[in-house]
Amino acid sequence: MKKYALIVIVFISTLLCGCEKYIFTFNEQPVLTTPELFTGYRIPDPALAVCVEQAIKDLLVTSANQLSQLNCSNAGITDLSGLEIFTGLTFVNLAQNRLTTIKPLLYLPKLDSISLEGNSSLDCLDGERLKEQIEGQTKLPKHC
Template identity: 40%
Template sequence: MPIKLALLLITLFSLSACSKYQFTLNETVVHTPPALFTDFQTADKSLQNCLDQTIKDQNITSPQQLTLLSCSHAGIKSLDGLEVFSNLSHVNLGNNQLQRVQALGKMGRIETLLLNDNQLQSAPEILTLPKLQKLDLANNSNLDCGDLRQLQKSYTGDLTIPEQCRP
């Protein structure tokens, strides 16, 4: 009896390690892993490519599972469509070509936001991110400083602002 139990346990452990694969028994599908999340579309092809790769790398099967996004140096110009991923908490969009970040205003769980080295002109949406702990806006030479001055008054997190907005 202990041998049968041991064999059963070994089989179960082995199968659990293969949860990403489809299993068949006598040509009948016994297990099919969940499909990767693909039910979204962005306006920017570079953002779409980055999200597609991230979803594949992190094995994301629903938009709520995506919490970390790193799309730096990707040539992204627009974030339209990103709002589907409302559980994002750590976002790196540094070194792109962004001029505005409206989609981020709908993402109240963002804690870390890296937007350095873009072409931002204004970013009032950042004021609506209640959990923000780290914000990098360095090297956005066209960024209007009005919103940042308001943010500086109440913000207690790690804040890096562009040269032209420093006192």
């Protein structure tokens, strides 16, 4: 009996997961719709764009300020332009990339934890400004 109950639960779960992108209606009136993921941004750096897109999918972000975490270490990122739109970011990991400037990070009011280790060409002046601005943890490259 337990075996059949388990099979039924797995079957129903599979059906429900397969229906995640549908609009459910009653008498042809929408009752439940799945929210659209946020797409209203432009990020020129291809590596950063891929990372942000994946974070939006993983965290089911529907507006710019909902993105709170971004882990883009070892991604080959060189430019952070466009990141300033995500004002809800509190945690950002950009360790081991090829960043030279981090000016867009200075416009993130909720940023509380950042890792910039391993960015050997980073402008240390911007790094120090960011460190003063953030109350939480700031990890800068060794040369800073």
